[in-house]
Amino acid sequence: MTGNQKKLSKGVIGGWLLHHDQKLLSARTVAFENIATAGRSARLLSAISKEDGWTVSTERVAELGNQLGIRKHELPGLLNVLGAEGLVQSDGDGVSVLGVTQARLLEYAANIFEGQQPAGLEYAAIDLAERGSSSPVRRTDCAEELAEDYKLTRVMLQDLFEQSEHIGFVDYEGRGEDRLYFNGSLFKRDHADKARRILDSLSDVEKQNLLEADDRLRKSGCLPAAVVQKVLGDILWSKLHQIGYFQVSIVANEYGSTEFVTKPEALTKYVPSGLADMLDDAKALSSSLTFGILASPASRGRRKSPEVLMDAFIGRGYVEGWASAIKRDYVALERKGVVQVTSSTDGHRLTLLKPEVGKMARELVLKGDASKIAAELIIGNRKTDFAGPETARTEERLKDIPQAKSAAAQSLNILRKR
Template sequence: MDKKTKGSWLIHHTNKLQSVSTQQGYENTFVAGKAGILLSAISADKATTLSKVRVETLANAANINTAFELPRLLSLLKEHEFIDDTSSGITAVGITSAVVLQHTAAIFSELEPSPMELAAISLAEMASIAPSYATDAMEEISDTFELASADSTQLLYDANQIGFVDFENLDKDRSILFNGNLFRRDSAQKIKTVLDSMSPAEQQSLTEFTEALKRCACIDVDTAEKMLGKPLFQKTSSIGIFDVSIVSNNSSNTGFVTLPAAFSKYSNSMIDDAFDLAKAFLSSITYGISKSHHARGQIRMVDQLLSALVRGESIGPVAAIAQDYRILEMKGVVSVKMGEKKGRTGPMLTLLKKEIGELALQAIRQGDVSEHSLSSLPTAAITSYVGPEQNRFRARKTQLQTSPKATNDMLSALRTGGL
């Protein structure tokens, strides 16, 4: 497993560990993952100096406790020469998201992780390639990392309870393991295998919807449910065939759907989705296209706008910039500052992570991200963004409550489909 992939799993596992009351047994995973999340938030393409107040703000937004977690993480990043203290604040080296993941893996290795922690990463990677019977997977993992029987049993329990992988019980003696990254690689063959397990009507609906997503890049959830039918949409999204992201404002939550491997033509989709930055950026851009009216700065020439940002130019000033990109500010993707251009003064937007803009630009050029793609985004300022994995996990819990066997046919088909 290369360092970027390992770094992606560390971020994935850390996000899961944040939702449980204790990280016992996975402390090194948690520390390395948190360090990677912080480094992603404070770094840009070029070396950047941030005030301590801004560092604390970005840390808070990344769910990092500024009282006791932040000092340790900053010390760790400084020790590895990824940042430096200056009289004016913190200077972060210029790096891409992929390099952040490599650094995350390097930090993890130097923390001397336990065999259980290494096994947890390997198990997640195995479950993302193809669904596996739990007994087969654990036998292989236990042999590879020389885990005692008790440790193997504990890892399987932890993986299920924490969410490192998903479990689907086939019967009282057999369980299948998989996870939300299943359709980020070799997606065409896997979707074909799933189609073969469906009824002709379901096959037609899923094929038509997948083709529509390839054309449009993203589609709102209401439209997706109409095209697929709610039951089929729920069970396909719960195993990760589609990514569902939620954009929120003060009055409503609106979901939209993308393909997990939306950016795989241009790079490793799993790596680029580690921080959900590209899809968060795409959601904000589509919001500006479809719902922001002209007076506040409607996006009309999206290709030209993104091209300018990728070239390093600042855009604006328009009022919408101060509202529509708050989530991207909190994730360290863009910077918003007051500025002047062509005799006008107001909020100006600068792209800090060039590769994220490039991915969004490629997706928009490949598909048709227009007013037809997202017709029901909220009309007030975006205040939060919930990424695909968190939404898939929620859908998965709902699916288990309503119909425990609903996804068995699809997972069994993948398990036996020669993938």
Template sequence: MENKIKGAWIMHHGRKIQATTNQDFDGISYAGKCGALLSAISGANQEQITNKQLDALARANNISPKAELPVIIKELERQRLILPGAGAIEVLGLSSSEVLNKTATIFDESEHDSYEDAVVTLSERSSDSPISDTLAIELISDLHHIPKTEALSTLQLGSNIGFFDSEQISSTEKLIFNGNLFRREDARKASTILNALSAQEAESLREVNEKLDSHGCLTLASVKKILTEPVFARLHSIGLFDVSMVGNESGKNYFVTKPAAFSKFTNTIADDALDLAKAFVASLTYGMTVSSYYRGRIQAISLLMEKLINGGTVGPATAIGNDYQALELKGVVKVIPSGGLFKMKLLKPEVGRLALEVIRSGNITEGAVEQLPGAKVTKYVSPEETREVTRKNSTEAVKIKTRNLLNDIRTGGLS
């Protein structure tokens, strides 16, 4: 398994663990948090980050500044990825691919149990093709030298946490699979729903697919208007569409993309590794379709993105201070206050390239993708999560705590 793929699985599993009270996968949890912080603080160029900014970025990534951050910083220093200083740290310039590689290295070099290696192995194996629980137990037992009783417990616990998915296919057998693969390959479920579409519903689906192929991303409201709410709900349930949410002081805004727009070029963990690019696409689509002209509505997306990708700064505009908070909290962009307005600089050019390619062509298959972003963003709801929650049009103001975090990240606590 490639190191960057392994690192992506560790970060994926680390996020799953954070949603539980489980303590059995401490090695994965530790390495995953190291990777999450490294992704948040690193960019294409070497950057200096104040201690105040560092604490804010840690909180934004569910890392305790007092209990966990000092240990993580010590590890990143040991890996020679940061240089400590008085009141600040110097972070080496790293691509997202390098962040994933370093995450895998941290996991390998830290103390952990063999069953933690086993769940990573099984996650990748079940992404190639679904595997029965009997074969899965045999695989990880032989490869990682763990008793079959422990392998069974590992399989059950990993499935409960969400490292991989399982489905009962007979009274004595379960199927272990990757969620992305399930959406593409579970012919029985998908076929039943698609075959039940009326001629008019099938035509509406064709229209939506053509629009997504052309534009890359559409508002959820526009898709539902074409398909109707019930039909969209059925198609969403089998993974035919991905729904992402971005939020700001005006409320929540939902956007639809096709899974294939992000996953054609890779055979594993595309949903998780590309969440940053998905968030950027959703934010850009918000800027082009929802935001008003007077707030700084995006007019020339290609010119704007090319300037950001080439290291330039865009703005000033009011909208920049609101629309990109999710990306800001993950270190994808840097928002700079400017006389009551805001300017923005892109810290992870590869994320911008992926986002622009999706906007331009509807997918990134034609792009030369070698560097995958590897962390989820705060205040961005990913497609995996939106499949599990009821979508509402309620307005939710930005919390004071979030405002304070953003202020610390933008100013380093100097204002």
């Protein structure tokens, strides 16, 4: 354990372990194995502990792992790690969870990480991301302190910055020692002050457009991305999306894919550090509901009253009927374990398996009269799926839009604390 690590709470460390592990899933490196082990173990534990039964079958555990991007051959090792921490017990019948609560998930992740005796480089990768989540941080301003706190040589420090950039632990703008680091959590903290600084840098027209978009999101909570993009224009939309001012989730079914926008701070009061899996689940549910409200044809069972649906979901625990939308609009959520679709004498039954996620989604959907929003949908050709906000934001940063990149760099310089 290094000195500066003590300054970060277990909740903060655990949150970044989950974040970094997601990035490592698509990276070819073994430099951060302890982060991957802790993050992956915690996400697997979260999925298993949300199941109804006391013991989860081996087959079901393998499927849950598959949905998290965990390969079959990785499972035994991760289950051994969880078993060593006294969190699960594995036998011939399956895997049993031992007194685990979702509220302590990030703490479990941090404990697992510390138990792997990680090197200073891995702690430094967490610290760098945490610094960039509060305000864009200049490389030259943090390099010496990171090297001293985590006993990093010059070569190790160079590895820290280069690998953090390539893997995606942090985002960056600029060159050399003046490079600025930040990440998608930038607007999850002190949002009002950061929004004010962004507004101060915009032209009068851009200010008016952004204020209009913010007002619409305050009233509705969740909007189709095409609606917000039309208000802002392509350049301003791309700049703000890249630096995390908006979050975009993607819902797809047999009719195509649709992007929905939320504000990063919309649900952070419910989850530690704003990084727990429940947040993505709630945004997936709210986006799917908004799709049904705005885009689903009446013949499929278009939802005209989201209040009725959410009240039934949360109060009774299910809704049912013969509408085909019940079977088709929530497939991604079913795979994630948020809802379950079954058949009954009254038609198709949609059961809410995670009441806390339903309550969070209601905060988004019922903030305004979403049924009256004029939607402009972006339709593609994707399999039924849900992509979280970080996926959509990363794709936006990869687009080659020089003017937007320049504007993003300018905004980050304004945000950086002096």
